[in-house]
Amino acid sequence: MKLPDEIDCVLFDAKAIADRVGELGRFIDIAYAGKGLVAIGVLKGAFIFTADLVRKINVPVEIDFVELASYMVDTKRSGEIVLEQDVEIKIKGRDILIIEDIVDTGLTTRFLIDHINIQEPASVEVCTLLYKPARQRVDVPLSYVGFEIDDVFAVGYGLDYGGKYRNLPDIVSLTSAS
Ligand code: 5GP
DSSP states (O other): OOOOTTEEEEEEOHHHHHHHHHHHHHHHHHHTTTTOEEEEEEETTTHHHHHHHHTTOOSOEEEEEEEEEEEEETTEEEEEEEEEEOOOSOOTTOEEEEEEEEESSSHHHHHHHHHHHTTOOSEEEEEEEEEOGGGOOSOOOOSEEEEEOOSOOEEBTTBOBTTBOTTOSSEEEETTTO
16 A cells, blocks of 8 residues: 555554554453453544454453544643443443553543443453553553554554544554644
């Protein structure tokens, strides 16, 4: 696939992503052996990661999605997070694994953990494809991290910029958005 001009560099190509997703699946299998889990993918950015990861998990897994919006004021996120679509599966007493595309400030993930905890799960853990430690503002326990990245703007493999680039098979950084 020809990459658009505003792409700065390929951070992780499709092969590196597939290898890492396989590893994460094996870790998750070990952690949830004998009990299974409910995987909750965070839309829209984690739709591809969720689809690939759950196919690498062999313990029983139920799959659901939430959609969250984090609002922007003058190109900066205001910190206001809105639940656009909630989980349908009953969470009480279940082992929940949140599947995120990226943890940046951590505000969105923190919001979701708190929202799920109200519903009294047996456990809540987070698996994120990407993590930007330099940008983190709130504490979020991350049990599984695909890749740590610097403070760049990443797109591809589900992540977008203005609705574009979700279909790129690689994860790349954008010059114009960072
Ligand atoms: P938070 O700051 O709450 O951890 O992240 C909020 C949201 O900002 C993420 O779910 C994601 O949609 C978006 N975001 C943060 N950093 C990036 C990035 O590098 N690339 C893309 N595509 N989205 C990002």
